[in-house]
Amino acid sequence: MALMPKSKSWRAIISLAGFALLIALCYAEENWRGKRDWDNCKRELEARGETINWKDYIPAPVPDSQNFFAASNMSAWFIKSRSGQPTSNDLSARLSFGEFVRQSPGSNSVTMMELTVLPPGSLAAVTNKPDIVLRYSSVGGAFFIQDAPGDTNNIDIPIIHFIDVPITVAIENLARLANLNYLLDPAIGYDQADRAGQIKAEPVLSVHWKHITARQALIAIINKYGLQLIEGRTNNIARIVMSEASSPSVFASPEDRNRLAAHFARQLGTNAIGAQSPVLLVKPLDQVQPLRIDCYAEEMPADKDLIELVTELFPNAAAHLGSPRIQVHSPRPNVLQVTVDAVYAADYLAWSDRFDSDFDLIREALKRPYARMGGSYANPFSMPIPNFVAVRAVAQTLAQRAQGHLLLGEPKKALEDLTLVKDLCRLLEARPTGRPMTLVATMINVAVTGLYTDIIADGMRLNAWNGPQLEQLQEQLKEIDLPPFLLESFHEERAGVCSFMENLLSEQPGLWQIIKSESRFAIPRGWMYQNLVCIATLDQKAIDAYDPAHDVFVPERMKRFEHELDVIDGHFRPYTFFAAVAVPNYCKAVQTSARNQTLANEAQIACALERFHLANGEYPDTLDMLVPQFIRSLPHDLIGGKPLHYHRIAGGQYLLYSVGWNETDDGGQTVLKKDGQIDFDKGDWVWRYSAK
Numbered sequence: 284m285a286l287m288p289k290s291k292s293w294r295a296i297i298s299l300a301g302f303a304l305l306i307a308l309c310y311a312e313e314n315w316r317g318k319r320d321w322d323n324c325k326r327e328l329e330a331r332g333e334t335i336n337w338k339d340y341i342p343a344p345v346p347d348s349q350n351f352f353a354a355s356n357m358s359a360w361f362i363k364s365r366s367g368q369p370t371s372n373d374l375s376a377r378l379s380f381g382e383f384v385r386q387s388p389g390s391n392s393v394t395m396m397e398l399t400v401l402p403p404g405s406l407a408a409v410t411n412k413p414d415i416v417l418r419y420s421s422v423g424g425a426f427f428i429q430d431a432p433g434d435t436n437n438i439d440i441p442i443i444h445f446i447d448v449p450i451t452v453a454i455e456n457l458a459r460l461a462n463l464n465y466l467l468d469p470a471i472g473y474d475q476a477d478r479a480g481q482i483k484a485e486p487v488l489s490v491h492w493k494h495i496t497a498r499q500a501l502i503a504i505i506n507k508y509g510l511q512l513i514e515g516r517t518n519n520i521a522r523i524v525m526s527e528a529s530s531p532s533v534f535a536s537p538e539d540r541n542r543l544a545a546h547f548a549r550q551l552g553t554n555a556i557g558a559q560s561p562v563l564l565v566k567p568l569d570q571v572q573p574l575r576i577d578c579y580a581e582e583m584p585a586d587k588d589l590i591e592l593v594t595e596l597f598p599n600a601a602a603h604l605g606s607p608r609i610q611v612h613s614p615r616p617n618v619l620q621v622t623v624d625a626v627y628a629a630d631y632l633a634w635s636d637r638f639d640s641d642f643d644l645i646r647e648a649l650k651r652p653y654a655r656m657g658g659s660y661a662n663p664f665s666m667p668i669p670n671f672v673a674v675r676a677v678a679q680t681l682a683q684r685a686q687g688h689l690l691l692g693e694p695k696k697a698l699e700d701l702t703l704v705k706d707l708c709r710l711l712e713a714r715p716t717g718r719p720m721t722l723v724a725t726m727i728n729v730a731v732t733g734l735y736t737d738i739i740a741d742g743m744r745l746n747a748w749n750g751p752q753l754e755q756l757q758e759q760l761k762e763i764d765l766p767p768f769l770l771e772s773f774h775e776e777r778a779g780v781c782s783f784m785e786n787l788l789s790e791q792p793g794l795w796q797i798i799k800s801e802s803r804f805a806i807p808r809g810w811m812y813q814n815l816v817c818i819a820t821l822d823q824k825a826i827d828a829y830d831p832a833h834d835v836f837v838p839e840r841m842k843r844f845e846h847e848l849d850v851i852d853g854h855f856r857p858y859t860f861f862a863a864v865a866v867p868n869y870c871k872a873v874q875t876s877a878r879n880q881t882l883a884n885e886a887q888i889a890c891a892l893e894r895f896h897l898a899n900g901e902y903p904d905t906l907d908m909l910v911p912q913f914i915r916s917l918p919h920d921l922i923g924g925k926p927l928h929y930h931r932i933a934g935g936q937y938l939l940y941s942v943g944w945n946e947t948d949d950g951g952q953t954v955l956k957k958d959g960q961i962d963f964d965k966g967d968w969v970w971r972y973s974a975k
Contacts (some may be wrong), residue, residue, distance in 0.1 A: 317809025324816045337782035340719045341660040345653040352656050354648035363670040375676040380559040394573040396621040403494035403579045419580040423507035424588040425534040427499050443492040450486045460497035468524040506534040533591045548598035550574050558682035562607050562625040565690050586611040628687035654710045663779030671727050678731045685738045694747045704735050725772040733879040736886045740971045757890035763883040766829050769876045777822040813858035825869040835924040836877040845870045881941045884918035885970040902937045939970040
């Protein structure tokens with residue numbers, strides 16, 4: 284009997300030893316399998332001409348006399364300080380727009396509108412003599428110009444009162460009072476099952492209006508519930524349908540919008556939305572008088588409704604791309620003032636003239652052919668990187684100066700500033716090797732390119748550029764080629780992460796061994812190798828979203844990449860857990876690069892179109908008429924590879940656009956989000972001032 288415990292003890296020891304051996308064999312199997320798969324992955328990439336060896340991305344040293352960063356002040360200004368130190372420096376601090384505001388107190392905003400809210404039915408507007416009279420309904424956020432034409436369809440109804448009334452009943456009653464024949468689109472589908480089998484309940488509303496027309500009340504209600512009234516063109520029957528995705532949430536009819544926009548244009552005069560967000564005005568600020576509006580309303584208009592309306596009506600075609608900073612204040616009861624950040628262009632130019640010597644230093648340094656930052660490149664995560672804050676400050680200041688010169692009729696000076704904006708990209712592009720190229724540097728380059736094309740378009744909107752200037756800009760635009768830098772940044776991101784982790788996983792003593800010794804459970808190295816396989820293959824799918832052989836982006840490939848990234852991000856797996864945090868979501872980077880390169884290509888064609896117009900007094904019937912006199916070859920659409928779409932439209936204007944990210948020709952239509960900004964996932968990518 285005494286032998287039994289000993290036998291059990293040995294069996295336990297043998298079981299534990301067997302279990303330990305099993306674990307060791309599993310670890311060995313995982314490590315062998317992971318290393319094998321990683322080696323196979325590297326061989327497959329190398330067969331495609333790819334490299335993940337970080338050493339291949341380290342640029343060779345260059346002579347100081349030929350290096351931009353070795354010129355006076357360039358390293359101090361444009362190389363980021365060590366981690367933990369401020370990103371701002373002497374140059375970016377001096378160029379800050381906030382510094383201009385600080386030195387010019389009281390001259391950075393104007394009142395665009397003063398709106399006095401009156402009880403419906405009052406006669407106060409007659410004595411106030413406003414510039415315009417509005418009717419506002421908080422239901423649906425709707426504004427109407429009060430013209431009182433006198434026909435029975437537009438007579439004020441003293442009281443309209445609904446309590447718990449189905450929307451279709453309210454529409455029927457109001458349409459009858461407005462003498463409006465209509466059809467309700469069946470696609471609205473109230474009280475019907477949708478594709479998912481869900482019943483779409485009909486809204487029930489309670490509202491109370493005084494002194495409003497039946498038509499105004501009807502439009503306010505349908506706008507409130509995401510509907511739209513489409514007038515019958517060939518008969519007297521209107522249709523009520525679901526509103527378009529691009530419809531603004533605040534309603535004003537196209538006719539009312541045009542009239543209000545014309546008022547604002549007269550108040551503000553010629554302007555541009557500055558690169559640093561203020562509105563640049565040709566008028567001195569003290570000469571801008573607010574638009575005085577009397578507004579009949581049961582309650583004060585919501586601030587967001589006023590801001591959205593003013594943004595929609597802002598007298599500048601770029602409002603949806605860089606909305607002006609609009610605020611609402613209430614200086615006294617029942618009065619709302621709408622102000623916008625604004626600057627007198629001449630004042631800004633006078634203030635920024637003090638930086639001419641700094642800009643001349645940068646111009647002189649850019650004559651050097653190389654842009655290689657000094658420092659160690661051995662570790663991809665501690666190599667020197669550009670000071671993006673300084674680059675942005677210089678680019679925005681120069682761009683805003685160019686806008687000021689364009690507004691004041693000085694296109695030659697504007698072109699000098701704009702040329703430096705374009706040349707500034709050289710320090711981001713690490714010319715001439717393009718290595719190393721970080722993703723952040725690439726996206727700053729893409730942003731500066733977008734800013735550069737914006738100012739070119741501003742000059743076209745203002746009819747400021749002459750023929751030789753357009754030709755010079757066209758040559759500059761032809762040099763812009765963003766996709767290779769985007770791809771290089773993807774290659775470098777992958778090489779940096781994979782090389783770093785591969786070194787940690789090596790058999791030599793290092794961080795991986797420290798991690799193993801300090802942890803209670805060290806994961807197999809094979810799992811990390813499998814994660815490297817996942818990183819390398821996922822990154823390759825992002826790289827393949829651009830086809831260099833045909834010079835096209837393939838959005839569908841990027842969408843598949845995003846789907847796979849979402850899958851690994853949402854589920855913990857041994858082979859993908861590190862990849863989920865190590866692989867960036869490249870989708871926005873790819874789309875923005877494709878869009879801004881498209882804008883540069885469209886701008887190149889637009890310059891040729893303007894030169895044709897100057898020579899012939901009209902735009903051509905087709906783009907082929909530009910070749911070869913005004914452009915040597917036409918850039919194609921980067922989405923799909925077909926020619927960019929172009930046609931002349933009414934008023935001697937033209938429309939130029941790409942099919943955009945949805946790969947569908949939407950007829951040159953852009954789609955707006957609910958905040959009024961352009962939705963670049965939908966609609967076409969239209970040259971910003973093609974319909975001027």
